[in-house]
Amino acid sequence: xxxxxxxxxxxxxxxxxxxxxxxxxxxxxxxxxxxxxxxxxxxxxxxxxxxxxxxxxxxxxxxxxxxxxxxxxxxxxxxxxxxxxxxxxxxxxxxxxxxxxxxxxxxxxxxxxxxxxxxxxxxxxxxxxxxxxxxxxxxxxxxxxxxxxxxxxxxxxxxxxxxxxxxxxxxxxxxxxxxxxxxxxxxxxxxxxxxxxxxxxxxxxxxxxxxxxxxxxxxxxxxxxxxxxxxxxxxxxxxxxxxxxxxxxxxxxxxxxxxxxxxxxxxxxxxxxxxxxxxxxxxxxxxxxxxxxxxxxxxxxxxxxxxxxxxxxxxxxxxxxxxxxxxxxxxxxxxxxxxxxxxxxxxxxxxxxxxxxxxxxxxxxxxxxxxxxxxxxxxxxxxxxxxxxxxxxxxxxxxxxxxxxxxxxxxxxxxxxxxxxxxxxxxx
Numbered sequence: 245x246x247x248x249x250x251x252x253x254x255x256x257x258x259x260x261x262x263x264x265x266x267x268x269x270x271x272x273x274x275x276x277x278x279x280x281x282x283x284x285x286x287x288x289x290x291x292x293x294x295x296x297x298x299x300x301x302x303x304x305x306x307x308x309x310x311x312x313x314x315x316x317x318x319x320x321x322x323x324x325x326x327x328x329x330x331x332x333x334x335x336x337x338x339x340x341x342x343x344x345x346x347x348x349x350x351x352x353x354x355x356x357x358x359x360x361x362x363x364x365x366x367x368x369x370x371x372x373x374x375x376x377x378x379x380x381x382x383x384x385x386x387x388x389x390x391x392x393x394x395x396x397x398x399x400x401x402x403x404x405x406x407x408x409x410x411x412x413x414x415x416x417x418x419x420x421x422x423x424x425x426x427x428x429x430x431x432x433x434x435x436x437x438x439x440x441x442x443x444x445x446x447x448x449x450x451x452x453x454x455x456x457x458x459x460x461x462x463x464x465x466x467x468x469x470x471x472x473x474x475x476x477x478x479x480x481x482x483x484x485x486x487x488x489x490x491x492x493x494x495x496x497x498x499x500x501x502x503x504x505x506x507x508x509x510x511x512x513x514x515x516x517x518x519x520x521x522x523x524x525x526x527x528x529x530x531x532x533x534x535x536x537x538x539x540x541x542x543x544x545x546x547x548x549x550x551x552x553x554x555x556x557x558x559x560x561x562x563x564x565x566x567x568x569x570x571x572x573x574x575x576x577x578x579x580x581x582x583x584x585x586x587x588x589x590x591x592x593x594x595x596x597x598x599x600x601x602x603x604x605x606x607x608x609x610x611x612x613x614x615x616x617x618x619x620x621x622x623x624x625x626x627x628x629x630x631x632x633x634x635x636x637x638x639x640x641x642x643x644x645x646x647x648x649x650x651x652x653x654x655x656x657x658x659x660x661x662x663x664x665x666x667x668x669x670x671x672x
Contacts, residue, residue, distance in 0.1 A: 269346055269359035270339065276320065279361050279368055284309055285316070292318070300325060300431045301366075316358070319369040323362070332432070332441055335449035338367070341408075344435045348406045353399030354464055355428040374428060376421030379477065387515060389477045392418065394544045395425030396470065401535035403427070404463040407436040411461050413469035414447040415476060434461050448486040449476075453500050453526055456486075456493045464528035467538065471504075471523025479510045483524065500526050 268316040273279040277287045285291070285306045296303040301321035333341070342360040350356045361368040381391055396418050403410055410417075411432035419426045432445045440459045444451070452468035454460035475483045484496045484502045504524045506512055512520075519541045525531040532538045554607045 260274050269342070269361075271359070271361050273361055273368075275363055276366070276368065279363070280306060280318075281309075283370065317371050317373040319371070321367045321369070323364075323366055326367075330442065332443070332445055333438075337438055340437065341430070341435055342369070342431055343353040344406060344408055345430055345433065348408070351399075351402060352403060352424055353431075354396050355426050356401065357430070374419050374421055374426050376419045376424070376426070376598075378416050379418050379420060379473075380415045382480065383477050386478065386516060389474065390544060391423070392420065392425050393470070394539060396427060396473070397535045397539050397544075399425075399427040400463070400466055400470065401539070404431075404535060406468070409461050409463055410466050410469075411441075412446040412450075413466050413473065415473060416447070432562060449482045449484070451486065452528070453497055454528055456497060462528070463534065464531055467523050467532055467535065468528075470535075470538070471520050474523070475504065475517065475520050478512050478516060479506070487547065500524075504614045513543070515541070519543045532661055536644075588638060621659045 273282065276292075280292065281287045286309045292304045292306045294302055295305045295317065301319050304318045304320065304501065306316055306318055308316070323335070325331055326333060326338055339360065342357065345357050346359070347355065355374060356372045358370040358372075358633060379392060383392065392473035396413075398445065400410065400413070408430075410427065410430070411434050413427070417427065417429045419428055432441075434441070441461065444455065444459065446461075447467075448454070450469040450472045452460075454462075454464050472483060484499050486492055486496045503526075505518060506517060519538065521533075522532045522541070534543075538544070
């Protein structure tokens with residue numbers, strides 16, 4: 245599935261996905277430009293831009309010649325890399341591996357691959373362009389780490405169910421594009437039909453103990469690497485120190501046997517520590533059994549949202565408890581037992597809300613609270629309306645004018661009295 249740049253709609257993305265599904269994998273072309281042109285990609289100047297250089301080959305960003313703004317990625321791998329006797333895989337193993345990867349259902353948690361092509365000099369892996377960033381950057385605490393971990397484990401579960409070991413789970417090979425989390429880079433992936441690799445591969449800090457000692461790559465080693473990913477996201481350091489060439493492996497293995505350690509200043513929750521310790525068990529038989537089991541850990545369980553409405557439970561009293569006596573409304577409170585006033589909430593406005601004239605039946609007497617009356621032991625007093633509740637007498641242009649109004653036609657005597665009470669200096 246070729247992804248689109250930010251701002252493109254789902255319709256264009258679906259069109260690219262349908263187009264890439266028609267691509268014939270394992271086809272041979274005359275050249276790189278010929279492969280692009282025959283698969284519907286631009287070949288003019290600047291159409292293929294180098295985007296990254298991995299451990300094996302280079303990645304180019306190519307644009308569709310039909311859908312403007314829709315991009316795919318092409319990884320160019322020299323064929324000499326697989327023709328050497330000391331290479332990690334042979335050409336036949338490479339093709340068998342990508343045949344298994346192409347059979348994996350496309351989804352949001354793994355980078356989708358459309359085909360493996362070749363010419364006389366190179367292999368070309370056509371895959372989707374993930375417009376995002378890897379998680380080597382600082383993340384936003386345990387909330388984001390939980391989301392990234394759950395999505396990456398779902399991607400691993402899909403690969404493991406298809407008999408594929410990723411072989412290089414690391415901070416660099418997990419990308420985020422918005423809320424989407426994607427596993428990328430299948431250069432070191434292994435299938436269940438393939439034997440052990442000829443030498444150590446992957447990222448050193450994420451290698452499991454069995455990989456260091458026996459080149460034993462399996463879904464269990466992917467889960468170990470996932471434990472290192474979680475630890476690094478939450479603490480911004482690695483649990484064990486191994487250099488890129490596998491040196492200091494003896495010291496690292498001794499530390500792995502002792503178990504992972506945390507600092508008090510890390511601020512890692514106990515649930516996260518529990519999952520990390522389960523994933524970083526030295527013996528893979530004591531490790532979390534699978535990605536599906538890891539997804540059921542309490543740290544990854546979805547929290548309950550208090551804003552979601554819940555079904556109202558009927559307030560039914562148990563049969564062995566006496567029911568409350570039925571209360572009948574009283575028309576007016578008795579002087580000997582005055583009705584208590586409800587305590588107003590601080591968040592409520594001080595003025596009562598206006599009531600609809602049709603809110604009471606004709607035969608129903610209004611309660612003291614609805615009429616604004618205050619009940620005492622002897623008398624009932626209705627307070628006068630506040631100045632803000634008095635109706636305005638004049639709605640013209642001078643409604644807010646505080647100057648006295650002249651007496652005249654259409655004005656009340658009260659206004660004329662206010663006019664006569666205006667102070668004027670003597671002699672005017």
